[in-house]
Amino acid sequence: MSTLPVSSNISLKGHVAIVSGGARGIGAAAALALAEAGASVAVFDVLAATETVAAAAARGTVCRGWQLDISQEEAVNVAVAEVVSALGPVSIIVAAAGVMPSGTVDSGLAQWRQVLSVNLDGTRHLVAACYPGMVQRGDGRIVLVTSVAARQGGLLAGAEYSASKGALLSYGRHIARNGAAHGVRSNIVAPGVIETSMNAHLPKPDPQTLPAQRLGTPEDVAGPVVFLCSDRANYITGIELPINGGQLFYP
Amino acid sequence: MPTTTAPSTEFSGQVALVTGAASGIGAASALALAARGAHVVCADVQPATATLASLRERGGQGTELRFDLSDRNSVARALAQAAQAGRIDMLVAAAGIGFSGPLLSSDEDWDRVIKTNLSGTFATLRAAWPHLQASGQGRVVVVTSMGAYRGGFHFGPEYNASKAGLIGMVRHFALHGGPDGIRVNAVAPGFIETPFVAGLPYDAAAIPLGRLGQPDDVAEPVAFLCSEAASYVTGTVLHVNGGVFYG
Numbered sequence: 001m002s003t004l005p006v007s008s009n010i011s012l013k014g015h016v017a018i019v020s021g022g023a024r025g026i027g028a029a030a031a032l033a034l035a036e037a038g039a040s041v042a043v044f045d046v047l048a049a050t051e052t053v054a055a056a057a058a059r060g061t062v063c064r065g066w067q068l069d070i071s072q073e074e075a076v077n078v079a080v081a082e083v084v085s086a087l088g089p090v091s092i093i094v095a096a097a098g099v100m101p102s103g104t105v106d107s108g109l110a111q112w113r114q115v116l117s118v119n120l121d122g123t124r125h126l127v128a129a130c131y132p133g134m135v136q137r138g139d140g141r142i143v144l145v146t147s148v149a150a151r152q153g154g155l156l157a158g159a160e161y162s163a164s165k166g167a168l169l170s171y172g173r174h175i176a177r178n179g180a181a182h183g184v185r186s187n188i189v190a191p192g193v194i195e196t197s198m199n200a201h202l203p204k205p206d207p208q209t210l211p212a213q214r215l216g217t218p219e220d221v222a223g224p225v226v227f228l229c230s231d232r233a234n235y236i237t238g239i240e241l242p243i244n245g246g247q248l249f250y251p
Numbered sequence: 252m253p254t255t256t257a258p259s260t261e262f263s264g265q266v267a268l269v270t271g272a273a274s275g276i277g278a279a280s281a282l283a284l285a286a287r288g289a290h291v292v293c294a295d296v297q298p299a300t301a302t303l304a305s306l307r308e309r310g311g312q313g314t315e316l317r318f319d320l321s322d323r324n325s326v327a328r329a330l331a332q333a334a335q336a337g338r339i340d341m342l343v344a345a346a347g348i349g350f351s352g353p354l355l356s357s358d359e360d361w362d363r364v365i366k367t368n369l370s371g372t373f374a375t376l377r378a379a380w381p382h383l384q385a386s387g388q389g390r391v392v393v394v395t396s397m398g399a400y401r402g403g404f405h406f407g408p409e410y411n412a413s414k415a416g417l418i419g420m421v422r423h424f425a426l427h428g429g430p431d432g433i434r435v436n437a438v439a440p441g442f443i444e445t446p447f448v449a450g451l452p453y454d455a456a457a458i459p460l461g462r463l464g465q466p467d468d469v470a471e472p473v474a475f476l477c478s479e480a481a482s483y484v485t486g487t488v489l490h491v492n493g494g495v496f497y498g
Contacts, residue, residue: 009259009287173497180459180494192483211429216483223480232475235468237460238497239490246429249422249486251498 010230013038015141016087017229018080020070020126021097022063023047025196026145028055029218030094030225035061037226040087042066044079044097044126070097070122080129089137090130092229095123095168096145100198103158112160119164120171127175131184140184141229144172145221148192148244156202165190169240176238185237187228191221192244205247212245220245258310261478263288265386266336270320270375271346273297275445276394276473279466280343283474285311292316292333295346320346320371321363330378339382341477344372344417345394349410349447361409368413373420380424380433389433390477391424393417394469397441397492405451414439418488425486434485436476440469441492459494468493 017034021027022043028051035041035056041063043049049065056063066082068075083090098119101111123144134140149157150165168188175186193204194216207214221243227233228241240251267284271277272293278301281291285306293299293306294316306313314336318329333339347368352360372393383389398406399414418437425435442453443464455463469491475481476489490498 009261176494176497177459181461185460185494211426211485212434212483213429220483223478223482224475224484227472227475227480232471235460235464235491235493236472236489237494240498241484241489242487243483245483246425246485249425251488251490 010037010226010232012092012226012230015039015091016042016083016089017092017094018042018044018083018090018126018130019094019096020044020122022052023049023065024051025096025198026191026194026218026221027094027096028052029222030096031063032056032059032061033222033226034092034094034229035063037230039092042083042087044068044070046070070125071117073125076122076125077129080126084133089133091134091137091139091141093126093130093142094145094225094229095126095143097122098145098164100157100161102156102202103160105159107158107160111158115158115160116164119161120167123168123171131175131179134184135179135182138183140179142172142175142184142186143225143228144168144186144188146188146190146240148190148242148248150190151250152248173238180237185233187233187237188240189221189224189228190240190242190244192216192242192247194218194221210245210247214245216243216245258286260288265340266290266292266338267341267343267477268292268294268333268339268379269343269345270294271394272302273299275345275447276440276443276466276469277343277345278302279470280345280473281313282306282309282311283467283470284341284343284477285309285313287474289341290314290336292336294318294329294333296320320375321367323370323374326371326374327378330375334382338386339379340386340388340390342376342379342383342391343394343473343477344375344391346371347394347413349406351405352407354408356407356409360407364407364409365413368410369416372417376420376424383428383433384431387432389428389431391433391435392473392476393421393437395437395439395488397439397490397496399439400498401496405448421488422486429485434481436485437488438469438472438476439488439490439492440464441495443469457495462493464491464493
């Protein structure tokens with residue numbers, strides 16, 4: 001959390017953002033970058049967001065933490081209502097919460113359900129709680145964090161991880177297609193190998209095999225997230241932006 | 252400057268070469284990069300007088316460069332001249348041509364568009380490459396088209412073939428440019444209101460975001476791809492089309 005994400009002078013003043021999974025990793029970097037750009041930021045995480053809140057304070061910005069299990073619809077509804085009452089109507093969602101247990105093609109039904117309940121259902125709960133307000137005000141910017149695994153599967157994480165990320169891609173596009181007429185944009189960022197605590201235990205590719213010659217950092221993802229949330233991306237919706245240092249070229 | 256750009260200094264001391272800078276997406280991109288402090292070499296077959304005037308009016312720095320994208324020798328001469336600015340850190344390749352015609356184009360139309368859009372952009376990139384390598388932080392953004400993916404109704408097959416060819420070129424240079432710190436990406440605009448498409452019909456109601464695109468809608472993503480915020484983004488195509496097509 002040391003590097004300041006570059007927001008290229010973007011202003012999100014007046015916006016209220018909820019970042020799921022913002023206690024660490026990509027979510028934390030996104031939360032800090034949004035706060036840096038002037039948004040009021042609420043961090044949703046199953047962990048206490050102490051570090052994110054402190055890092056924001058150290059930069060003279062504000063992030064507030066809500067500790068909850070995002071897979072529980074009622075808990076999400078309560079927390080969103082608290083955010084609206086504390087910070088104002090939500091215009092930005094960055095859905096970065098996710099789990100990635102190791103596994104294979106079949107890692108058992110329990111793990112399948114657990115991963116989908118956090119990665120997919122949790123994101124659904126968050127969007128479902130905020131979307132009507134976005135439509136009502138005619139302003140919503142949603143960014144879902146998926147993975148290169150949505151495109152090419154994975155070798156270390158279980159199939160349920162790839163499936164959840166692929167589902168989020170379709171889900172984000174469904175929101176884009178239906179939300180456009182109501183001023184709601186929805187886009188997907190698809191990180192490659194980003195060094196975070198989520199994958200700290202897993203082997204990584206040799207950086208020299210990537211065109212970028214390095215693995216990614218959470219800040220590498222935060223910059224594009226802020227761009228997609230900003231007015232600079234006002235004509236962009238439904239897209240999938242790979243952030244992978246050239247690991248896989250698409251779309 | 253584009254309405255969404257607050258002036259910044261993020262590209263101060265850097266030189267951007269923008270082709271097709273006399274009008275449309277190229278002109279807007281030149282302004283967006285200048286607003287961020289870059290010295291912009293505005294290259295076009297037409298005079299870029301208007302672009303340079305608005306750029307300077309807003310405190311930006313730039314120079315004009317005349318070249319003909321359809322003529323490799325002209326491209327090589329122009330790039331040699333551009334390099335006199337001392338460096339090239341960014342190349343935004345927006346220059347291109349297209350015209351409507353029968354589905355089964357003539358050899359002349361096919362050859363002319365491929366030679367200009369595809370071969371000319373390759374010649375531009377080839378000549379700029381050593382300077383981008385020397386920069387240590389070279390960035391290339393090629394303006395392609397949604398038509399590369401979907402075909403189209405306004406221009407002949409050679410136009411969309413040339414734009415699709417550029418995407419293959421972008422991937423190739425992204426793959427090989429990485430070790431030199433060069434990032435290479437494309438933007439694929441949908442229907443953007445520019446002189447290039449003036450008079451052509453397009454139904455804004457068919458666009459999910461409910462309006463035709465403006466040059467600034469593309470210029471901002473171009474500037475984003477050039478920025479440090481995109482430092483881990485290479486080899487990709489950023490679709491800017493109001494939600495018509497997702498990639």
